[in-house]
Amino acid sequence: MDRRQEIMEAAAKSFSLFGYKATTMDQVAKIANVGKGTIYTFFSNKEELFNAIVLKMIEEMRAVSESAMVEGASFEQNAHTLLIQMLKFRKTHLLYAKLIDEEKELRTPAVIEVLAEIEGEIVSYIKAKIERAIAKGELKQCDSELVAYLLFKAYMALVVDWGKTHNGELSEERIAGLLGGTIFTSLLA
Amino acid sequence: MDRRQEIMEAAAKSFSLFGYKATTMDQVAKIANVGKGTIYTFFSNKEELFNAIVLKMIEEMRAVSESAMVEGASFEQNAHTLLIQMLKFRKTHLLYAKLIDEEKELRTPAVIEVLAEIEGEIVSYIKAKIERAIAKGELKQCDSELVAYLLFKAYMALVVDWGKTHNGELSEERIAGLLGGTIFTSLLA
DNA sequence: TAGTTGACCGAAAGTGTATTTTGGTCATAA
DNA sequence: TTATGACCAAAATACACTTTCGGTCAACTA
Incomplete structure (x- = not known):
């Protein structure tokens, strides 16, 4: 599966549900079923995501x-x-x-x-x-x-x-x- | 002198200088040269003033x-x-x-x-x-x-x-x- | 006795500190 | 090579303690 896509979807869901501040990178990782570090191979930080x-x-x-x-x-x-x-x-x-x-x-x-x-x-x-x-x-x-x-x-x-x-x-x-x-x-x- | 007027002027000065929150009733009283209680004979509370x-x-x-x-x-x-x-x-x-x-x-x-x-x-x-x-x-x-x-x-x-x-x-x-x-x-x- | 006052009160805001959370990294694993 | 999660410093939070502030009122004047 496209990991980048999965991360984007997870992030979109979390931002939509909890907002920017209340969304943690750990949470995004968990929803996307990837390790936290993986997110950082696609996006340099939370704000870029x-x-x-x-x-x-x-x-x-x-x-x-x-x-x-x-x-x-x-x-x-x-x-x-x-x-x-x-x-x-x-x-x-x-x-x-x-x-x-x-x-x-x-x-x-x-x-x-x-x-x-x-x-x-x-x-x-x-x-x-x-x-x-x-x-x-x-x-x-x-x-x-x-x-x-x-x-x-x-x-x-x-x-x-x-x-x-x-x-x-x-x-x-x-x-x-x-x-x-x-x-x-x-x-x- | 008109005490009500003096209080109004003092309050206007303090609100203008420090804003609403940072203006204390003690301060207004001091600037107006009246006791704090006097303010409350003309205005029922800070917000009304x-x-x-x-x-x-x-x-x-x-x-x-x-x-x-x-x-x-x-x-x-x-x-x-x-x-x-x-x-x-x-x-x-x-x-x-x-x-x-x-x-x-x-x-x-x-x-x-x-x-x-x-x-x-x-x-x-x-x-x-x-x-x-x-x-x-x-x-x-x-x-x-x-x-x-x-x-x-x-x-x-x-x-x-x-x-x-x-x-x-x-x-x-x-x-x-x-x-x-x-x-x-x-x-x- | 009508008008003024400031000490006083409870509630709210502020302060300092211990504790937890979080964004981001990187040595290790797959 | 790519993915991972334990780890770290920094930021946020929680908590206890202190201070401040709006509002009151018994005492005091004139």
Whole structure:
């Protein structure tokens, strides 16, 4: 069997279940049925193993949202489903949810770093979509990085933050309505 | 002399200098030149004293941004200066800055609560401005609460958060340009 | 007698120290 | 060569002890 693969799976399981800090290398070794030293022949340390797992999750995320996109649809529709998908993933995916929890509760530096990296990845993914839409002539020229950032933050605010201070989450339609009427329309060519 | 006033001033000074947690009631009493018991004849506990100080700061904030508004100017111009003013205050005001720091470093519950309250206050202030602009016919009908929330979060993201991940802060003009071209224009009647 | 005070109290936070856990190594084994 | 787990230093934890702090109230003033 592929030992590297088994280690990755064991680590993913443990990180998802217990978080980064509470996952010990001994535990990963035990779950993977390998000696602890074996892990270090594939990954130079705990953090690198962690990064490898997270990288895999990012790919998974990209695949999920890519599959949710519709070929002929407008930029607005696709960007909306893309972002909603991402934030749904954020809440649903066991590892992602666990990491968010750990960031809030434990403030583990490695976790904080990784989450920032994931968000950066999402933003640059949106940025690419914007640039493609501009190239296609669907959107007017704009600072794609800045707009991607703003879009991401807007969705985060409405989907994630709103519920913390107001009771009842915002419906997907209400969000689509608000942003469709404000940010999106103004981006059109 | 007004003992209540003296206590308030002493407390404001101490909270600004050392934060909520590191401020002791003994210290406030000493600075105010009163016995500790005297404080409790005006404020039922430390948290209420704190709330009183913060309430005063909120009024101060409101006054500052009110004075920065121009009577004849457009909603966009006034909302922009209002929000920029608020976020400048947030950084400049000794107490506010100290509380933000304490929230990040110590996570003091009383401080977290109070900061959330302040943000809520800012949002409802913007909300009122929006409603007035709608009544005046300057803006089209919209969910004022939601738009106020979105505006606040957008400014926070661009003014406060952007600098944490990208190097170099965004200039006021660039922010005005981005939001003027996106959110603001679409709100017009 | 209305207002002020600081000694006092229990609870909570802090401190120093013994003990355990954990990331990572490497001599040995397969 | 590759895999392993006993081993190590460093970090985390647990625990007992001390100090600090928010809040009270009997005594004290004016």
